[in-house]
Amino acid sequence: MGSIPTYSRQMHGAGILNDTGPFCVNKLIQEDDFVLKDRYKLPLVGVLVGVVALALTHLGNPANMGFCIACFLRDMAGSLGLHRAAVVQYMRPEVIGIVLGAFVISVLKKDFSVKGGSAPFSRFLLGFSVMIGALIFLGCPLRMLLRIGGGDLNAVVGLAGFVSGIGVGVVFLNKGFSLKRNYSLTKTEGYLFPAVNAGFLLLLVVVPSVLIFSESGPGSMRAPIWAALAAGLIVGVVGQRVRLCFVSGIRDSILFREFGMLTLFIALTATVAVGNILSNKFVLSFANQPVAHTESVWNFLGLFLVGLGSVLLGGCPYRQLVLAGSGNSDSAVTVLGLLVGAAFAHNFGLASSGAGTTPAGRIAFVICLIITLTIGLTNLNKSSASA
Amino acid sequence: MIKIDASGLSCPEPLMRLKAVIDQHNEIELALDSQTAVETCKRFAESKGFDVTVTSADDLFTLLIKKA
Numbered sequence: 001m002g003s004i005p006t007y008s009r010q011m012h013g014a015g016i017l018n019d020t021g022p023f024c025v026n027k028l029i030q031e032d033d034f035v036l037k038d039r040y041k042l043p044l045v046g047v048l049v050g051v052v053a054l055a056l057t058h059l060g061n062p063a064n065m066g067f068c069i070a071c072f073l074r075d076m077a078g079s080l081g082l083h084r085a086a087v088v089q090y091m092r093p094e095v096i097g098i099v100l101g102a103f104v105i106s107v108l109k110k111d112f113s114v115k116g117g118s119a120p121f122s123r124f125l126l127g128f129s130v131m132i133g134a135l136i137f138l139g140c141p142l143r144m145l146l147r148i149g150g151g152d153l154n155a156v157v158g159l160a161g162f163v164s165g166i167g168v169g170v171v172f173l174n175k176g177f178s179l180k181r182n183y184s185l186t187k188t189e190g191y192l193f194p195a196v197n198a199g200f201l202l203l204l205v206v207v208p209s210v211l212i213f214s215e216s217g218p219g220s221m222r223a224p225i226w227a228a229l230a231a232g233l234i235v236g237v238v239g240q241r242v243r244l245c246f247v248s249g250i251r252d253s254i255l256f257r258e259f260g261m262l263t264l265f266i267a268l269t270a271t272v273a274v275g276n277i278l279s280n281k282f283v284l285s286f287a288n289q290p291v292a293h294t295e296s297v298w299n300f301l302g303l304f305l306v307g308l309g310s311v312l313l314g315g316c317p318y319r320q321l322v323l324a325g326s327g328n329s330d331s332a333v334t335v336l337g338l339l340v341g342a343a344f345a346h347n348f349g350l351a352s353s354g355a356g357t358t359p360a361g362r363i364a365f366v367i368c369l370i371i372t373l374t375i376g377l378t379n380l381n382k383s384s385a386s387a
Numbered sequence: 388m389i390k391i392d393a394s395g396l397s398c399p400e401p402l403m404r405l406k407a408v409i410d411q412h413n414e415i416e417l418a419l420d421s422q423t424a425v426e427t428c429k430r431f432a433e434s435k436g437f438d439v440t441v442t443s444a445d446d447l448f449t450l451l452i453k454k455a
Binding site for chain 2: 111113115118173174178179180181183184243245248251254255256258313314315324330
């Protein structure tokens with residue numbers, strides 16, 4: 001039997017593997033019941049996401065920031081008054097669209113599954129730490145690709161850190177890292193996160209006066225609300241269906257020799273690069289890149305922390321939004337961790353700026369790395385480690 | 388036949404548990420509770436030369452993985 005134990009069902013109801021009773025009828029699943037993750041679909045999705053990101057930048061978003069889950073959650077924290085950095089405050093419709101898009105498509109495709117209870121506070125702290133890493137680099141993994149597509153060589157350094165962090169995360173996985181199982185929860189629990197996002201949209205459209213909006217800086221640069229919402233919906237829907245995750249593509253290529261998602265990343269980056277070249281916005285350099293700094297060590301380390309933390313979480317910040325919209329309560333808690341991390345980053349001067357990192361940010365990085373490593377090391381399970 | 392319950396586990400743990408045993412067994416019964424895990428585990432098993440039959444009960448899935 002090897003080192004892998006077999007498991008009897010105790011928490012989800014007994015004997016599901018053999019259930020044939022009237023309330024639990026086994027149904028043969030045809031292959032077509034699932035979305036076929038055809039290899040050719042992934043590059044096309046990469047092109048689509050790249051085009052949407054270019055469009056958002058063209059319509060008013062900051063340069064190389066058609067999407068940035070970290071930056072946008074940071075803006076939303078500011079818009080809600082959770083931090084008072086005047087230049088990064090806006091209720092980003094892109095994030096709301098991603099969540100609502102994932103929600104609608106998961107319900108329509110019967111993929112909406114309400115689960116939670118897998119180490120929620122550990123996930124909150126991992127989300128917090130990932131946000132600190134992202135704001136030291138100045139971008140999430142999606143923005144990293146958009147920055148590379150704009151010619152920003154600092155993001156290439158960040159990519160090296162990101163891959164290294166994922167590599168260390170894979171070591172944890174191979175040593176049996178697990179935050180343990182989640183469990184079925186009531187439908188209400190799953191509906192709450194999309195409902196809160198719908199509420200944010202309502203505030204933005206109907207009573208924007210209750211929110212805070214930047215009058216200068218990145219937070220003031222924004223595509224029109226409905227365009228941004230539509231962009232988010234598109235990326236939320238297609239990302240939910242193809243299981244888009246900027247960590248899993250690299251992680252799974254290391255773990256399982258599964259390279260499909262990498263083709264999406266390459267197509268996305270190439271699309272953005274072509275779009276930037278055609279519009280004369282492509283500048284290959286380290287210096288003078290938009291919303292970026294040139295401290296290579298910290299660009300590397302920031303995304304190292306993002307890669308490591310995201311592997312332990314089971315997905316990147318974008319994927320956490322999609323999962324939270326699809327009923328995953330643990331991911332909703334993770335997003336809260338990201339949001340609070342963003343608030344801390346700007347309340348305590350931890351976030352980098354175009355001028356570089358801050359002393360407080362470097363200290364916060366060390367603390368968050370210790371937190372992440374501690375969670376990793378204390379959740380190793382030898383019995384489930386792969387050979 | 389070996390039975391593995393990987394329901395409730397975060398990505399990529401279900402696939403790692405399957406990967407750890409697939410070379411030592413001709414028949415595996417794998418319990419999962421997410422479509423994502425079903426897709427990835429099914430694809431992986433088929434790439435290793437196994438036939439996979441998927442059944443569902445409520446929101447739980449069972450993959451019967453047999454050497455082709």
